[in-house]
Amino acid sequence: MLADMARDPDFDPCELVEHDSGEFSLTFDDFDDYVDIFDEQGWLGNGYAWEGVVQVLLTDRAPQVLDQVEFDSEADLFSVRAADTEPLLEVAATIRDAIVDLDVLADAITRAEEQGLLD
Numbered sequence: 370m371l372a373d374m375a376r377d378p379d380f381d382p383c384e385l386v387e388h389d390s391g392e393f394s395l396t397f398d399d400f401d402d403y404v405d406i407f408d409e410q411g412w413l414g415n416g417y418a419w420e421g422v423v424q425v426l427l428t429d430r431a432p433q434v435l436d437q438v439e440f441d442s443e444a445d446l447f448s449v450r451a452a453d454t455e456p457l458l459e460v461a462a463t464i465r466d467a468i469v470d471l472d473v474l475a476d477a478i479t480r481a482e483e484q485g486l487l488d
Contacts, residue, residue, distance in 0.1 A: 380461040382468060383447075385454065395457040397447040397464055406471060410478050412487050416442035419464070421486030422477040423447070426463045434459045 377385050386394040400414045407414030420442040427434050437456040441448045447464075451457050467474040481487050 383461045392450055392452060393454055393457055394448055394450045395460050406475055407478060415444045416447040418487055419447040421481035423463055424486055425477045425480045431459045
């Protein structure tokens with residue numbers, strides 16, 4: 370059950386969801402503008418693919434966050450859970466950086482494929 374959904378600019382382009390349990394989720398589903406970049410490399414730009422991209426980028430910029438979050442994506446939704454919002458801020462910044470600089474996104478897709486993170 371969800372307690373609250375908020376569109377907080379600190380988490381853009383994602384949405385922060387607070388669950389009744391006190392846990393938080395960060396979701397992202399604005400895939401349309403980036404599908405071509407995934408498609409050029411032979412991948413669907415879905416939630417699972419974004420999960421691989423985020424894992425690669427977090428390994429570079431904030432590997433400790435990977436131990437603080439649990440990925441819970443679906444085909445039509447990137448989703449990650451955490452006990453507090455701090456690691457989710459880093460995930461949101463990672464996604465923001467990837468959509469602002471499409472070269473970062475394309476490189477992350479390549480590296481996620483090389484690391485077997487895209488299915």
